[in-house]
Amino acid sequence: AQTVTQSQPEMSVQEAETVTLSCTYDTSENNYYLFWYKQPPSRQMILVIRQEAYKQQNATENRFSVNFQKAAKSFSLKISDSQLGDTAMYFCAFMKTYSGGGADGLTFGKGTHLIIQP
Amino acid sequence: NAGVTQTPKFQVLKTGQSMTLQCAQDMNHNSMYWYRQDPGMGLRLIYYSASEGTTDKGEVPDGYNVSRLKKQNFLLGLESAAPSQTSVYFCASSYLTGGNQPQHFGDGTRLSIL
Numbered sequence: 762a763q764t765v766t767q768s769q770p771e772m773s774v775q776e777a778e779t780v781t782l783s784c785t786y787d788t789s790e791n792n793y794y795l796f797w798y799k800q801p802p803s804r805q806m807i808l809v810i811r812q813e814a815y816k817q818q819n820a821t822e823n824r825f826s827v828n829f830q831k832a833a834k835s836f837s838l839k840i841s842d843s844q845l846g847d848t849a850m851y852f853c854a855f856m857k858t859y860s861g862g863g864a865d866g867l868t869f870g871k872g873t874h875l876i877i878q879p
Numbered sequence: 880n881a882g883v884t885q886t887p888k889f890q891v892l893k894t895g896q897s898m899t900l901q902c903a904q905d906m907n908h909n910s911m912y913w914y915r916q917d918p919g920m921g922l923r924l925i926y927y928s929a930s931e932g933t934t935d936k937g938e939v940p941d942g943y944n945v946s947r948l949k950k951q952n953f954l955l956g957l958e959s960a961a962p963s964q965t966s967v968y969f970c971a972s973s974y975l976t977g978g979n980q981p982q983h984f985g986d987g988t989r990l991s992i993l
Contacts, residue, residue, distance in 0.1 A: 806971070811981070867914075
């Protein structure tokens with residue numbers, strides 16, 4: 762079974778600063794995806810960014826980027842120019858995939874509560 | 880677009896009662912999922928359905944059953960509710976299973992078992 766660990770229960774930064782959220786995972790699988798989801802107080806689960814394990818290039822989505830270190834099993838999220846609307850719970854998640862297609866569901870970490878201060 | 884719709888949004892049950900949580904998606908997605916979220920925890924997979932008529936157990940299936948008779952609907956049943964099942968339940972769907980197919984989540988159902 763896979764495990765996902767987020768070691769920072771809560772982080773607080775000033776608006777416009779850059780913040781990095783940590784995530785490590787444990788797996789013996791070679792084929793998988795990693796994700797960051799955002800959950801604001803509205804409780805919605807919003808996909809922020811995803812990374813396929815076999816791709817060495819780090820994924821980026823506007824102000825969001827990841828640092829994927831496969832050997833270290835680390836998948837951190839960097840938010841640049843943070844905004845008040847970035848305040849939310851952030852969850853790192855793992856998905857095992859199969860070479861013939863298909864995948865298991867998501868395995869989530871416990872989350873990091875990110876607070877952006879004005 | 881409605882996306883993924885969960886009903887009800889809130890429910891209070893007594894121990895031992897049964898109920899069904901409903902999930903509907905209008906995106907013609909093949910795969911659907913049920914997760915639960917407890918305080919201080921991420922979401923945990925209960926059951927999923929890769930396609931209409933098929934279901935598989937996830938990480939925490941005990942005490943639950945599911946039904947996927949129609950492509951657009953995925954039902955989660957609690958036969959005899961227990962206080963340990965107090966949680967927020969999320970349904971999700973994706974076009975296919977796989978990491979390149981993002982999961983779209985509903986807004987959740989908050990369930991309290993007294």
